[in-house]
Amino acid sequence: MKKLCFYFQVHQPFRLKDYRFFDISCDDDYFDKKLNHEIMRKVADKCYLPMNQLLLEQIQAHNGNFKVSFSISGICIEQFELYAQDVLDSFKRLADTGCVEFIAETYGHSLSALKSPEEFKAQVAKQTAKVKEHFGQTPTTFRNTELIYNNQIGSLVHEMGYKTMITEGADHVMDWRSPNFIYSHCQHPDLKLLLKNYKLSDDIAFRFSERSWESWPLHAETFGQWVNSTAWNQEIINLFMDYETFGEHQWAESGIFDFMRELPNQIINHSQFDFVTPSEAAAQLNPVSDIDIHNTISWADAERDLTAWLGNPIQDDAFDSLYELEGLMKKVDDEKIKDDWVKLQTSDHFYYMCTKFWSDGDVHKYFSHYESPYAAFINYMNVLTDFEERVKKASGYTPEEIKINQGIIENFKKYLPYSVDLN
Amino acid sequence: MEPKPLKVLMFGWEFPPEISGGLGTACYGLVSGLIDSGVDVTFVVPKLYGTEETDKFRLVGASDINVNFSNDHFNKNLEKVKYLQIHSHILPYVSPQEFLERTEFDVESLKIDSTFSTAKFSFGGKYGKNLLSEVSKYAVVAMQIAQDQDFDVIHAHDWLTFPAAIMAKEVSGKKLVVHIHATEFDRSGEAVNQEVYDMERQGCEAADRIICVSRLTRRILMNRYGIDGSKISVVHNAVVPKPAIIYPKKNLVDKKIVTFLGRITFQKGPDYFVEAAKKVLEVMPDAHFVMAGNGDMFLNCLERAAELKISKRFHFPGFLNYFETNNLFGMTDVYVMPSVSEPFGITPLEAMRTGVPVIISKQSGVSEVLNNAIKVDFWDVNALSDTIIGLLKHEEVSKQLAGDGTDEVHEMKWEYAALKVREIYNKTIDRRRSVRV
Structure with a gap:
């Protein structure tokens, strides 16, 4: 059987409050508690709670044959603790089914991998501890912030002992290759890479409710057929997306929940695919090739690079x-x-x-x-x-004194309205 | 016997506290000074906000004036000024009905009585998108005011009031003094608005006497507007002698702070300030720079600071209100005004009043009168950065400059400026004497 792997990114930042120049040195409380609380509650009610419930029902209905995976940023879990204990509880119920894998990432959903290996490792340790604390699992699959990846980051993750990592199947690195296989890091054959099938992922995440799209409205049956019609030798389809797709980016009115309620049935009973979690996929499939990703990729924007966060x-x-x-x-x-x-x-x-x-x-x-x-x-x-x-x-920082060039002071004296003696 | 007080009908566009620039501040100071020197001033603005000091000043809001179109005298005056092609919006209109029929005119601002004989115009005041239409309406109302009021001379501040002043002159036959606080070249560089330029020139040509805020502005009028220099007097601005409010430093308490405050536009030279900041930070990495205000070069400056990698030391607090401005002066160690072109520039005086040493460009009008300030060419980034470093590093020099500056500013009284203006009025009214101020 071929494999279908669902992975959802769950993240909410601590948004900053309106912090004016005149607040500097007077206020060390940077975050907008009210806004963060409001957004968390809104997303909890529209997405996290109904979707977790839906997934739980589907897992139960399919006797463990339906599986999904999540990476939840540490700061998102922190906001569950603060504002949405009910969401945290519902994730725990999902964890208890044994059909849900929790993935490692940086605690702050940061870009630290690009800047500081040390900070990166510290944040991953902090996030995995948080996952263990709440969901009783120690993550074995790694996913960097927004699927940001390059060989160096891969090496770093490998060094930390991870054997499975997920990233984007960006066209400009895939070239003629298909994302529907498992690949490996170009220097570390034992780090397996799962690549996002962005075409099928974006059909759900971005195009689902787009009325101008030729496939609108998309039904689970159609999508199941698309999945099933991939080339005979291809082994895995990775559907990676923001969890907020369900009910937040795609509203309930779009039929997204109905779609997801029917999809497990279509895959399990009407296709040659099985659901797997990322670590299961890595355990069951062998890499077809290694892949050399020199320039950093991500899953953001049309460019699939870093320009959403850095570069200007x-x-x-x-x-x-x-x-x-x-x-x-x-x-x-x-x-x-x-x-x-x-x-x-x-x-x-x-x-x-x-x-x-x-x-x-x-x-x-x-x-x-x-x-x-x-x-x-x-x-x-x-x-x-x-x-x-x-x-x-x-x-305990002490600034170092920089010696001022005497030429500067001589020039300064020329502009004073009266002469002074400065040494 | 006491001489009869001189009566002035003055047209302005804004009056404190509802002001958006230096014009309102200057008018306030000048009018105060004139009142103190025994001149009777009626100050007209498009609109009153109810927050003005009406006990001290005689203020007239154009929006409160009922323009009487049925009055023969008024219509005769309209006839008289018909030939004046000041602006296509204004003339020729002879009745409220005609105003209603003109689509380019915002008729909603016209309150007409049932007989179509009188009307009131409403004004947005400020500098909105209907500015030219407001300028025209203001001129129509000015005719009514000129007819109703008793005065000896008309005094108009900047181009927005020139059509009104010309109308008032036509209606009353009284002499006109126009006051140039800024020209279109100061506001827009070489990209001048032709309509505005034309109004400025017509105002200057119609005027019997012109007052400029600096010799720099006088030169612009002569070179760019072809105005006869013998018709122009220079009266520098001053500052209101109110005690300075000095707020204790609350932000970045142990850091040196260098401030730019003003519109972030080409004329103010903000880009030179950014470049100088970079040079200062190379030797004083813990100094902070503040660029307060808004303007069309805001994003250029912001991005330039980021390119230079100095954003963490270069702050943009936006447009500041009165309280915040004083707050900023309170924490400022050096104030910089690197203007490329500045007819006068009153903010350095405000900074000096609060005990802040200032660096100003030689290309500013205020540099003609200030002694206790450092003057550099706006383009000389090295001079700018060297003098900033010097002042930040040598506290005793900085303190002395600031102290002398405060004393100097306290001697720049509006009272003295007003005496000069009063003299100009007297000489303008009395033709037998030649004017030389």
């Missing part, structure tokens, strides 16, 4: 300014500062600063509570200015 001057300056503090952070013992440090690394902050205003810009706007990327940037930098001062204080 404001994103880069904000990102670099943040990680300049990493050295000092090692000397900081203050728990609140450490906590803020992780939350300020969340990739969403940089996503809000994206200035790509063509077709993808719409998606960015949908996910941002700022009026513009520049407003997001200014707000973030105000916070970072305050944060830097706290970090410096807590780490």
